[in-house]
Amino acid sequence: MALSKRKRAQVFRGAQYGLLVLVVLVVALVADWGEIKRAFFNLDIAASMFPGVITIALKNTIVYTALGFGFGLALGLVLALMKLSSVAPYRWIATIYIEFFRGVPALLVFIALSFGVPLAFQLQFDIYSTVMLALGIVGAAYMAETIRAGLQAVPKGQVEAARSLGMSQGRAMISIVIPQAFRIVLPPLTNELILLTKDSSLIYIIGLARDQYELTKFGRETLSRSPSLTPILVVGLCYLIITLPLGYLSRYLERRTGGKKVSSPESTGLGVSA
């Protein structure tokens, strides 16, 4: 019996729904709800985490991320400008940097800064510097490529207009190209901020005082006292407090800029002579 194409699609979809219902039923019947509630939703444990999880952990996660993002943004901009430089060695250095730090785990950079540097140079960074440098160094490698694409997406005519008004190359860059490029790269940079928020947890490898705990460390520490998954769920939700709004912001900005594409090397605004 030959089924029509549409009929077959209907049967197939029905089968998928059927399977889903079956799995849900099985899980609901087999699962030990009391056990699950105790493991994930232990309200006493959750309550014991407040207010510290907000006033210390969430706050520190935000501070660490902001430091890393700020430093990474500045360094990323410098690297992007180096990549577009007419001086070849600058381009090479930027390329090597970007390829290197995109290719190694962020954890390695944290280890290098918190253990490697003190051993090699007798130089000990404080926690804020370590986080800022480690997150920034890694973040810059990703942001540099994004910013470069944004700079190149600014139409050539904008630079020509600026130059013809007597602005120097640098002035045109600062007053015209960079502000326009940042509008273009705001959505991808917001995504980068989300990634850094999560990577800020890597600071756990350093011995932290309690008031230096960020979310992951805080959750893990609570866990060691309370044998339940509740602490993990609570700090997980705290991450979402940061990352969900950022995700919405990113998509909103993307819509507002009309999803402008940032990868047309032809339209580089950077090749004006003299």
Next chain:
Amino acid sequence: MTGSTGSTAVEITGLKKSFGDLEVLRDIDLVVQRGEVVCIIGPSGSGKSTMLRCVNLLEEPTGGKIVVEGVELTDPDVDIDAARRRIGMVFQSFNLFSHLRVLDNLTIAQRKVLKRGKAEAEEVALRNLERVGLLDKAHALPGQLSGGQQQRVAIARALSMDPEVMLFDEPTSALDPELVGDVLAVMRQLADEGMTMLVVTHEMQFAREVADKVLFMDGGYVVEQGPAERVIGDPQHERTKTFLARVLNPNHLGTDA
């Protein structure tokens, strides 16, 4: 490099420009007196834009000499940013700074380049916006304006730097026909006020009425130049005749075989 050049605003001698192997300008000579309006006409690809862009070094000439208001731009040691301040440029595609409001488009270079104070820069800007009839658009973003309005803002932006020479590269080519008139009116007024202007255009009527001199370019050469009524009204060269026949009477393409 600064000499007493009397009443000469722009002097181009033996200008050459190549892009790689492509010779775009072969040998251009042109003298523009102060207050003169020179219209440059010619077929697409003849090098009109390239020549105009050489006059403020947006393109670097391959050879020859360009002197604007006594400053030799082709001197390797020239302060090109300083020279460009005195040369206004208006582009076919307007090129307003899209992230800045109209008023800021007009003040940013005044402030950052001429180091004028905010109050003075805004006063100059508003005066020039009034000149082009767009005082009420001072706080609009470029994207909210029509093409014709954008081009008039672009002219006001260039004028805010108090240029001695204005370059126009097909300023009305990107406009809907009904918006062309407003822009040409502003340019006509500017010409009447004595501005030195180099205008690449396909508006033959404008060239006839406003230009002191018309230049016909083809294949990287100036084929013919002279008063408008002669070059447009009574062209001597065959190529000029062919071109004008096509532009003035676009429905009859008979000679285009």
